[in-house]
Amino acid sequence: MDPHAPGECAPPSRAGFVVSKAVGGAVVRNKVKRRLRHLMRDRVALLPPGSLVVVRALPGAGDADHAQLAQDLDAALRRLLGGGAR
Template identity: 70%
Template sequence: MLPAGARLTRRDEFASTIRRGRRSGRPRLVVHLHVEGSDAPRAGFVVSKAVGNAVVRHRVTRRLRHLVLPRLAELPPGSRLVVRALPPAATADSAQLGEDLDAALRTVLRRLVTPGTPR
C-alpha cells in the first residue's frame, strides 16, 4: 500500500500530470511523469472499465501499486507519476507489468533529462 503522502488523489493533479508531463507507452500501460517542486514523489493510477470488471481492475491496481512503491525512491524530487493501465494489463502477470513499468520509466526519465525530446 502506498502511504497517504505518496498518493495522487485530486482530479486536477491527475489532469495536470497527464497534460504537462512526459509520456511513455508500452503494450500494457502508459506512464505520465511530471516534475515540479521539491516534494516527495507521488503516484496515482488510472484503470478504466475497458480493462475489465471491478475485480479485475482492483487486481491490476493492487499489482501496479506494489510495483510502483519501491520505484518511487528512484524518481526525482517533486515527481508526479500517473500509471494508466491498458486492457492487456488484465491478463498480464506482475512480472510482465513490472517489465513494462521499468521500460516506460526509463524512457520517460531519459526524456526528462534530454531537452527538446518529443512528449
C-alpha cells in the same frame, strides 16, 4: 528548473493510477491497481523529488502476470526518465 525556493525541501514523489473499464471488471481493475501500486512503491525513489506520475493501465494489463506488469512499468519509467528508446 527546480520549482522550490533555495533551502526548501522538495515534496515526496507521488504516483496515481488510471485503470479503465477496458481492462476488465471491478475485481480485475482493483487487482491491477494493487499490483501497480506495489510495483511503484519500489520504484518511486528513482523519480526526481516532487515528481507527480500517472500510470495508465492498458486493456492487456488485466491478463498480464506480475512479472509482465513489472517489465512494462520498468520500460515506461526508462522512457520517462530518458534512458530508453521511444
